Amino acid sequence: MARVTIDPVTRIEGHLRVEVEVDNGVVKDAWVSGGLYRGMETVLLGRAPSDAFYVAQRICGVCPISHGHASTMGSEAAMKITIPNNARIIRNIIEGAEALHSHILWFYTLTALDYVDVVSALSANIADTYALAEAAGTSTADFGAIQKRLKGFVDGGQLSIFTNGYWGHPAMKLSPELNLIAVAHYLEALEMQSEAAAIIAVMGGKFPHFMTSLPGGTVFIPTEEKLDDIYFRWQKVSNWINGAMIPDTIAIAAQYLPLAGYGKGVGNYLAWGVYDDKSMDPTKRAMPRGMLVGGLTLTQPDPAQIKEYIDHSWYESGDGLNPAKGETKAKFDAYSTDAKYSWVKAPRYEDKPMEVGPLSRMLVAYVAGDPDVKGLVDFTLAALGKAAGAAGPLPVTALQSLLGRVGARNLEAAFVAKKMGAWITELIEAVKGGDSKYFVDKTGEGEGAGLWEAPRGALGHWVGVKGGKISSYQVVTPSTWDCSPRDKNGVRGPMEEALVGTPIADPTKPLEALRIVHSFDP
Amino acid sequence: MAQEARAEFTELLAARGVSRRDFLKYCGSVAALLGMSEMYAPQIAAAVGKLQPALWMAHGLCTGCTESMAQVDNPDVPTVVLDLLSVNYWETVMAAAGDQAEANVAATVAAGGYVLIVEGSVMLGENGNVLRIGGKPGIDELKTVAAKAAAVIAVGSCAVDGGWVAGSPNIANATGVSKFLKDSGINVPVINLPTCPVNPEWVVAMLVDVLLMGELADGSILKKLDDKGRPKLIFGSTIHDNCPRRGHFENGEFVVFGSATQAADEAAGFCLYQMGCKGPTTQTNCPLVRWNHRASWCVESGSPCIGCGNANPITGGPGNWFDASAPFLTRHANVRLPGIGGVQPSTIGAVVGGVAAVGLVAHGLGSAAKGRVKGVPTETQKVHDAKMASKGGDK
Numbered sequence: 080m081a082r083v084t085i086d087p088v089t090r091i092e093g094h095l096r097v098e099v100e101v102d103n104g105v106v107k108d109a110w111v112s113g114g115l116y117r118g119m120e121t122v123l124l125g126r127a128p129s130d131a132f133y134v135a136q137r138i139c140g141v142c143p144i145s146h147g148h149a150s151t152m153g154s155e156a157a158m159k160i161t162i163p164n165n166a167r168i169i170r171n172i173i174e175g176a177e178a179l180h181s182h183i184l185w186f187y188t189l190t191a192l193d194y195v196d197v198v199s200a201l202s203a204n205i206a207d208t209y210a211l212a213e214a215a216g217t218s219t220a221d222f223g224a225i226q227k228r229l230k231g232f233v234d235g236g237q238l239s240i241f242t243n244g245y246w247g248h249p250a251m252k253l254s255p256e257l258n259l260i261a262v263a264h265y266l267e268a269l270e271m272q273s274e275a276a277a278i279i280a281v282m283g284g285k286f287p288h289f290m291t292s293l294p295g296g297t298v299f300i301p302t303e304e305k306l307d308d309i310y311f312r313w314q315k316v317s318n319w320i321n322g323a324m325i326p327d328t329i330a331i332a333a334q335y336l337p338l339a340g341y342g343k344g345v346g347n348y349l350a351w352g353v354y355d356d357k358s359m360d361p362t363k364r365a366m367p368r369g370m371l372v373g374g375l376t377l378t379q380p381d382p383a384q385i386k387e388y389i390d391h392s393w394y395e396s397g398d399g400l401n402p403a404k405g406e407t408k409a410k411f412d413a414y415s416t417d418a419k420y421s422w423v424k425a426p427r428y429e430d431k432p433m434e435v436g437p438l439s440r441m442l443v444a445y446v447a448g449d450p451d452v453k454g455l456v457d458f459t460l461a462a463l464g465k466a467a468g469a470a471g472p473l474p475v476t477a478l479q480s481l482l483g484r485v486g487a488r489n490l491e492a493a494f495v496a497k498k499m500g501a502w503i504t505e506l507i508e509a510v511k512g513g514d515s516k517y518f519v520d521k522t523g524e525g526e527g528a529g530l531w532e533a534p535r536g537a538l539g540h541w542v543g544v545k546g547g548k549i550s551s552y553q554v555v556t557p558s559t560w561d562c563s564p565r566d567k568n569g570v571r572g573p574m575e576e577a578l579v580g581t582p583i584a585d586p587t588k589p590l591e592a593l594r595i596v597h598s599f600d601p
Numbered sequence: 602m603a604q605e606a607r608a609e610f611t612e613l614l615a616a617r618g619v620s621r622r623d624f625l626k627y628c629g630s631v632a633a634l635l636g637m638s639e640m641y642a643p644q645i646a647a648a649v650g651k652l653q654p655a656l657w658m659a660h661g662l663c664t665g666c667t668e669s670m671a672q673v674d675n676p677d678v679p680t681v682v683l684d685l686l687s688v689n690y691w692e693t694v695m696a697a698a699g700d701q702a703e704a705n706v707a708a709t710v711a712a713g714g715y716v717l718i719v720e721g722s723v724m725l726g727e728n729g730n731v732l733r734i735g736g737k738p739g740i741d742e743l744k745t746v747a748a749k750a751a752a753v754i755a756v757g758s759c760a761v762d763g764g765w766v767a768g769s770p771n772i773a774n775a776t777g778v779s780k781f782l783k784d785s786g787i788n789v790p791v792i793n794l795p796t797c798p799v800n801p802e803w804v805v806a807m808l809v810d811v812l813l814m815g816e817l818a819d820g821s822i823l824k825k826l827d828d829k830g831r832p833k834l835i836f837g838s839t840i841h842d843n844c845p846r847r848g849h850f851e852n853g854e855f856v857v858f859g860s861a862t863q864a865a866d867e868a869a870g871f872c873l874y875q876m877g878c879k880g881p882t883t884q885t886n887c888p889l890v891r892w893n894h895r896a897s898w899c900v901e902s903g904s905p906c907i908g909c910g911n912a913n914p915i916t917g918g919p920g921n922w923f924d925a926s927a928p929f930l931t932r933h934a935n936v937r938l939p940g941i942g943g944v945q946p947s948t949i950g951a952v953v954g955g956v957a958a959v960g961l962v963a964h965g966l967g968s969a970a971k972g973r974v975k976g977v978p979t980e981t982q983k984v985h986d987a988k989m990a991s992k993g994g995d996k
Contacts, residue, residue, distance in 0.1 A: 084699065084736075085698055085699035086699055086734070086735050086736055087692055087698065087699065087702060087703075087734055087735060088698055088699070089692045089693070089695050089696075089697065089698040089699075089702050090692075090693060090694065090695070090696075090698070091692075091693070092663070092664040092693070093659075093662070093663075093664065094659065094732065094733070094734060094739075096733070096736070112733075114732060114733040114734060114739075115661060115724070115731065115732050115733075116726070116727075116731045116732075116773055117661050117722070117724075117731070117766045117773050117775070118766070118771075118772035118773045121770065121772045122765065122766070122768040122769070122770070122771075122772070122923070126927060126928065127927070127928040127929075127930065127931075129928070129929060129930050130923075130927045130928055130929055130930075133907050133929055134765050134768075134923060134927075137663045137665065137764075137765055137797065138663060139663050139664070139665075140662070140663035140664040140665020140666065140667070140668045140669075140798060141664055141665075141668055143663070143665065184671070188671075188694060189693075189694075192696045197696070228683075232683050235651075235652065237651065237652045237654075237687035238687070239652065239682050239683060239686065239687040239688050239689065240682050240688050240691055240694050240695045240696060241695075241696050242687075242689050242695070242696070242697060242705050243696070243697035243701040243702070243704060243705050244695075244696025244697055244701075245696065245697075245701075266679055269671065269677070269678045269679065270677070272671065273671065273672050273893070273894065276671075276672055276893055277672075277893045277894055277896040279893075280892055280893035280894075280896040280897045280898075280902075281896050281897050281902070282902065283902055284892070284897055284898055284899035284900070284901065284902030284903075284904055285892035285893055285897065285898060285899060285902075286668075286672065286892075286893055287663075287665040287668045287669060287798055288665055288797060288798060288909075289902075290899045290902050290903075290904030290907075291902050291903055291904050293858070293904075293930075295858070295859065297903075298858060298867070298902075298903040298904050299902050299903045300863075300864050300867040300868050300903055302868055308896075393727075393730075409726070409727060409731065409772070409773070410727070411727035411728070411730040411731070414733070414736065422731070515864040515865070516864075517863065517864060518858050518859050518863060519859060520858055520859025520860075521859075587700070588701070589699070593698055
């Protein structure tokens with residue numbers, strides 16, 4: 080047995096440490112430690128609900144839109160505000176743009192370097208690279224020029240952000256040609272994530288940290304010029320997702336099929352749902368609310384069944400409380416995987432750890448029978464079945480793996496891109512129809528929750544409002560669910576559980592463990 | 602000699618697959634951003650040699666400033682990380698992790714001559730354990746890397762003074778980089794770039810100043826900074842000074858959220874001052890540089906400015922933008938308006954005439970008298986403003 084530590088885990092949002100026990104080249108146990116506590120829930124107390132909207136976004140600079148929306152929805156639920164229809168559509172478009180931005184950034188900038196060997200791309204044959212791109216149905220670029228630029232860079236001897244990467248690692252499986260295609264799209268992805276983010280800037284002032292989805296609706300008023308701007312940016316990103324990101328995903332996945340054999344984790348999935356339809360019913364959201372526990376049977380979650388444990392977290396009180404009544408009182412003593420080892424609490428649903436994220440959402444939507452999700456998933460399972468030389472498509476249960484968690488996120492990008500087109504059209508029609516309501520100026524008192532989804536999973540802001548001020552505030556982020564430490568029963572969190580069983584070729588370079596961690600997009 | 606250097610430089614660019622024309626174009630845009638003539642471009646270009654080593658360290662952050670850097674307009678991200686800097690450590694985007702990542706820090710610190718970029722608040726709570734990096738309090742590593750840095754750039758309001766994390770009651774005991782280094786006895790030049798997140802164009806502008814123009818070596822960079830360590834060119838005027846909605850402010854035409862005419866007034870670009878806009882008290886050039894490839898900026902989207910660029914690196918916490926500007930949607934009757942107490946940029950005086958705050962108030966009152974501001978119960982506040990202005994403002 081050997082204890083292997085990755086600290087810092089890089090290519091994530093925030094600070095994370097992972098320890099694994101490796102025996103005979105396989106992970107036997109794992110501990111995931113969140114390294115940062117800032118106190119957002121405390122700083123918001125006594126502030127105005129609109130202040131909470133502006134500041135709560137600063138929990139996460141990669142998914143500020145989702146935090147802003149969850150905060151606003153929590154305040155609106157507490158104050159019993161129903162937002163105008165135009166505000167609903169505008170929020171969907173902004174939220175969707177963030178998902179596209181985040182998924183593109185995650186796949187190419189954050190996780191691709193676990194699968195793509197940048198240095199190997201130097202030995203790609205250019206003609207073969209074009210042939211491969213055509214065969215894979217993915218977009219071409221000036222592969223020769225990119226290889227030349229890369230060579231100049233590597234020959235310069237200063238590798239910048241690529242210094243000390245896992246180049247030549249035995250777990251890297253792509254051909255030099257596929258590596259070169261991926262490097263070309265890595266560079267294009269930087270432009271595309273930015274294009275998606277610019278949609279948010281147009282509708283929200285800037286990204287990250289936007290300005291317009293205040294409690295009551297939105298203060299963004301679409302003009303023809305702005306609508307045009309949004310439409311063409313969406314079209315560019317959408318075309319690229321379908322023309323590069325999806326075929327890349329299938330081509331790369333086909334070379335990593337063994338990754339469908341491990342990394343399943345806890346096998347319980349929770350989604351609050353995201354993108355409201357006219358009814359504002361969470362089970363009718365474009366990504367619907369739902370839960371799958373231990374199998375693929377759909378049930379509806381009851382937020383009252385959530386408890387957060389702190390037995391292995393550096394907090395001094397509030398063990399086993401529902402977030403509506405939660406406490407956050409920091410108290411560090413020492414780091415020990417046998418006792419307390421994280422700033423992350425351990426949320427559980429009926430004492431079960433729940434995985435959240437695109438895989439959870441896609442599985443819920445698949446089981447619920449969404450035709451677009453079913454189409455995307457079935458198409459991919461068929462393509463990978465063919466790549467595996469199987470008689471038919473891979474089973475849906477193949478998604479419950481490292482490969483499935485990675486793939487589900489990219490397929491969701493295609494799903495959201497399609498929906499966004501419909502929402503933009505819906506907004507144009509609403510504006511043309513003369514609906515000029517965007518905001519209701521109303522206050523109230525009470526308690527509420529904004530149960531929504533960030534790109535990386537189920538997100539809840541529980542908000543109390545009294546006398547125009549925030550009286551209570553608790554947040555359970557996706558990474559609180561996925562990166563949670565053990566609970567009072569010693570049950571591992573979803574990422575910890577998913578790490579168990581992962582093969583590690585070289586304990587000094589635990590690339591395979593990093594892949595598991597990154598698959599959750601923490 | 603200069604010609605030789607230029608020829609060598611052109612070869613270097615060519616080796617990296619960048620044409621000299623592209624590079625000069627880029628230098629031109631940077632020069633413009635810095636308010637310099639494009640004639641400086643050859644000088645900038647000639648100053649480039651090998652890639653400048655840099656470390657980008659993550660402290661009490663949301664990663665929004667790194668995200669913001671990914672939205673930089675010109676030069677684009679690949680140019681920054683492949684052709685301009687060798688960013689040997691940048692948690693969010695670097696290939697290496699764990700031991701391999703830590704080794705990059707050690708090697709860069711040993712070699713020296715690097716620029717340290719810090720994102721996020723400096724976290725002091727629980728003896729520094731509210732932020733743990735590599736199994737130790739984050740501040741331990743910060744001291745080590747800052748002590749050997751050639752210069753430090755604090756990006757974003759959190760790094761400048763703790764930002765919202767230092768907002769009352771500052772439960773995790775956050776502070777800014779300048780204050781922390783001063784208290785730790787580490788003497789290294791710090792450039793402060795507030796706003797939440799940082800605007801990426803400013804970061805690039807500073808990198809060019811520090812790295813390419815050699816202004817660090819001769820100390821001239823420091824002369825370009827104000828008493829808060831901020832570049833004067835970027836933070837020398839208020840948002841209100843350059844706001845495209847300014848004309849409507851002068852005319853007393855205001856947007857009111859929830860009013861019957863909100864949509865029409867917003868579409869017409871009326872002023873957001875009545876909704877609490879902190880443009881008059883916030884010094885950044887956001888209206889000019891804008892955000893996300895110049896796509897828009899906060900006020901253009903319909904929201905009042907929330908003053909995220911207000912930061913106080915000297916106190917390192919008190920005066921952070923959250924405490925200074927919230928409640929954001931409330932028009933602060935007692936805020937210090939430009940013009941009171943001698944910090945008045947001349948433009949306001951020229952446009953409004955006389956003492957700005959008095960002009961401001963008179964204007965507001967005037968517009969109400971003309972019936973343009975409906976349903977805004979701000980008359981008492983305006984009377985208060987007028988009183989404060991006559992006393993020289995409440996500071």
